[in-house]
Amino acid sequence: MYRYDEFDHTLVKERVTQFRGQVERRLAGDITEDQFKPLRLMNGVYLQLHAYMLRVAVPYGTLSGKQMHMLADIATKYDKGYGHFTTRQNIQYNWPALSDIPAILDDLASVEMHAIQTSGNCIRNVTSDQYAGAAAGEVDDPRIWSEIIRQWSTFHPEFTFLPRKFKFAVCGMNEDRAAIRFHDIGIEVVKGKDGAPAFDIYVGGGQGRTPMIGHLIGEAVPAVDLIAYLESIMRVYNMNGRRDNLYKARIKILVHALGAEEMKRQVEEEFVHVKEKGVVNLPEEEIARIRAYFAPPAYEALPDESSALNEAMADNKKFADWVKTNVAEHKADGYAIANISLKPVGGVAGDASDDQMHVMADLATQYSFDELRVTHEQNIVLAHVKKDDLFALWQGLEKAALGTPNLALITDHIVCPGLDYCALANARSIPISQEIAERFNDLDRQHNIGELKVKISGCINACGHHHVGHIGILGVDKKGTEFYQISLGGSADENASVGDILGPAFTEDEIADAIETIVETYIKIRQEGERFIETYRRVGKEPFKETLYATH
């Protein structure tokens, strides 16, 4: 994985020193809250319902064991013994004191981490595919390009005060696990004419109060031009994006207003100027330098079939269930990708205790080349585990209550913090997730239902990705009471779609019953082998609406 060079170290250290001074001046009364707020936000510090919240960047979700240990230590030392992994593949601490934050940033800097660009109207942490470098069929490792974008965008003076926040996602193949079509800019690595990596570039996707699917405007852009093309998009947005209305300031609104064709024309016009200057042409040697950091680990030559794995699965149903749901194919023979679910029934989606973080770090060191990935679906991945080691890994996870076998099943939700923590939320999300998980706790039932992605947001900002849930749930406030609106048919993958709102909202007491009615309707009308999303696309919302509102 990427390691800091002297410039990175200096940059991060200077930033900590700068922020320490800003905190001291704030506490001494030399600067007001209005002056301090934009400064703290630039360093990932929010003020939430109960306390400050610190959001720490995990670039494209990749962490070393040492870094994960440090995240655990920070949770112990400065917070309340846990952290929350987010849909931007970051981690948030919910209880730090403002006066402690400079010390936390020092600790983070000691393991090459920071909280820069985790807030504010700048280019945010770049997200990517959690199976990067491990998935079969990948054109190229998307982390190489994510890292290049990170370096280009970090403290880029032209893009520090954009009309609104700006999010990139990169995936390395046509199977999209990074939700690239729901980002301000989404990038898919494709094969260029010469067989070298090139880039399909989607622009203007997003969720929030106006969900939109990104438009493909750059096709097979060659590597040398990648940054020039992205810079051109950013310039068109920076010039023409709306700064008069917070709710219309994202690039998706600009693309919608101009039309994708006109957006493309303006970007290409700008691209000609950027190219003429030539200053952001990406040099081959720089690509090679970054690529070297993401060289494949030293896989052993193994047979693809593991008799140790087969025997353990035959002897232990619980382990076999975990393998069936949480383990994915790896490109190297004899290896597998292991998903650690942070969605135990009764738990809080995305939360991990300090002890659990230490366990995951140790297991990564022991079994997966000392590397972990945070997923945008709020789980953790060990990307390169020998099949022979899966049973030992699972035993280690089980001991730490990390062996929940529910990946992509109906109890594996994306959930925003909601009104339990968030100052913007209108309704709670976490208790709704817990009620649904408890209702569908039976694993055989979950398997019978099959892949079903439930995503829950506590307000229209859609941090819980409800628009792209196969079942989406949005919490709303009606005169001080929480209600929950259901949408169906959303999807964040390569067949992107925005969910359709079903009808009137439900109370907290009604929502689990409502979800059960939807699921039972699906079970009745599905065809052989048909996933929920496929059934929905075949029949539309009417059959679900009929059963749902007939019984409520």
Add this chain to the structure above:
Amino acid sequence: MAQHTNTRATTQAVTANRLLDGEVVYFTADGTWSDWLKDADVADGKEACAALLAKAEPSVAAQQVVEPYLFEVAVEDSAIVPASVREKIRMAGPTIRLDLGKQAASI
């Protein structure tokens, strides 16, 4: 005015977050800030509420609190009860972690 202030409310108290650690605090009758809603001063009527908030405001410049605002309460059997779910959660802590926030003190 804070987005969570109910403009139609008549009975209100003033809350904020403490600057140093972000803790939820309530403005009291003696002009200090308490961690507990039971200590809050409660005002009735538009003018009294505005006066209460005005009395709390200097604490911002004094680096004690951030963003004070009025919120609706009811006084039931001499206990002060917030009207909204949001303020009930701020007063207690996350509903899904009873070991965290102010509610943890009673465990």
